[in-house]
Amino acid sequence: MNDIKQTADFLQNVPLFHGLNDRHLEHLAMRMVQRQYSAGQPIATQGHGSEGFFVIAAGKAEAFRQRSDEEKVAVNTFGATISERARAAR
Numbered sequence: 001m002n003d004i005k006q007t008a009d010f011l012q013n014v015p016l017f018h019g020l021n022d023r024h025l026e027h028l029a030m031r032m033v034q035r036q037y038s039a040g041q042p043i044a045t046q047g048h049g050s051e052g053f054f055v056i057a058a059g060k061a062e063a064f065r066q067r068s069d070e071e072k073v074a075v076n077t078f079g080a081t082i083s084e085r086a087r088a089a090r
Helices: 004-012 022-031 082-089
Strands: 060-066 072-079
Touching: 004 022
Parallel strands: none
Antiparallel strands: 060 072
């Protein structure tokens, strides 16, 4: 999604942004930075600050919590996709 209109159209289908008008969606789209992550690559790490807000356009992400015994436990899965759910909601 390299152009503003295409990004705004995508955002329009994300439930969190349903109440925004076109002008607001385009403003948000202009501020977005597209990033790609490899499988297994951390997006954020527990105990460290995170930058920004993530919308998963394709694929999935898992949230893990590291317990006191150092074991990582999956606590949530996101994606596969917000965009698929948004399309289904149309």
